[in-house]
Amino acid sequence: MAEFSEAYFARMAELEDKHPWTRHMRQVTLDLLTRAGGDACKRRLDVGCGTGLFLENWRRRGHAERLTGVDFASAALDFARSRTEAEWITASAASLPLRTGSFDALHSADVLQHLGIREVGCAFDEFARVLRPGGLLALRLRGPRWLTGIPDKDFAVTFTPALVRQYLERSHFRVGYLSLVNTLPSLVAELRERMAPARAGSHAPVKGITCHAQGDPRSAGLALYLRMERVWSYTLGLPLPFGHTIICIAKKLG
Numbered sequence: 001m002a003e004f005s006e007a008y009f010a011r012m013a014e015l016e017d018k019h020p021w022t023r024h025m026r027q028v029t030l031d032l033l034t035r036a037g038g039d040a041c042k043r044r045l046d047v048g049c050g051t052g053l054f055l056e057n058w059r060r061r062g063h064a065e066r067l068t069g070v071d072f073a074s075a076a077l078d079f080a081r082s083r084t085e086a087e088w089i090t091a092s093a094a095s096l097p098l099r100t101g102s103f104d105a106l107h108s109a110d111v112l113q114h115l116g117i118r119e120v121g122c123a124f125d126e127f128a129r130v131l132r133p134g135g136l137l138a139l140r141l142r143g144p145r146w147l148t149g150i151p152d153k154d155f156a157v158t159f160t161p162a163l164v165r166q167y168l169e170r171s172h173f174r175v176g177y178l179s180l181v182n183t184l185p186s187l188v189a190e191l192r193e194r195m196a197p198a199r200a201g202s203h204a205p206v207k208g209i210t211c212h213a214q215g216d217p218r219s220a221g222l223a224l225y226l227r228m229e230r231v232w233s234y235t236l237g238l239p240l241p242f243g244h245t246i247i248c249i250a251k252k253l254g
Helices: 006-018 020-035 053-059 074-083 117-130 161-170 183-195 217-235
Strands: 043-047 066-071 087-090 103-109 131-142 173-181 245-252
Touching: 006 020, 006 053, 006 074, 020 053, 020 103, 020 131, 020 173, 020 217, 020 245, 043 053, 043 117, 053 066, 053 074, 053 103, 066 074, 074 087, 103 117, 117 131, 117 161, 131 161, 161 173, 161 245, 173 217, 183 217
Parallel strands: 043 066, 043 103, 066 087, 103 131
Antiparallel strands: 131 245, 173 245
């Protein structure tokens, strides 16, 4: 499993600030929440908030009255406190020390794959519990690999869209948007790993993702591709055949 140390979150904070993929994923999720009516949500919760950048970006949409960030790693919350003002809680997604029905919207990105199988089911139940009826849930999860079934060493669970839908429906959510994304970068990453497994991601700061210098053509090319993918999957609503990432928006049933 990943070692969630202070150094890890320092590198993650830099990645979130600079990398086009992280910016793109935040933007798509925020736009999906807005489209689902999320700007009217006053009480917002980020489970697995990491270094807090999503909460700061989310603050600028609508008029939130309560922002709460939860993370299992206290080192992450040290960074989050410097990014934005919110209520900070150290806890697991599978056991949230929060009142039932106390939030209008909940976001959780790249968190559930770090849990065990039993904990994942508990986390979905906890998400449903702390949301009011009609509350919004925004998820980003680790999707399946295409060329190999070998999981990453720091992930316990890999999801498929069908499995995510199953968890959501069992916990009384109605799915509004559910799609694989990150198609071409995922394929490139798998090909690179198969051709040079010893070197793949060896110098990458977090999760195999490397920050390139400003103006690097690789970053510009990735940003262009992600904009094209967004038009395909978000604007046109067309499914993508493959991707290491799943994005979902769901609403809790009354």
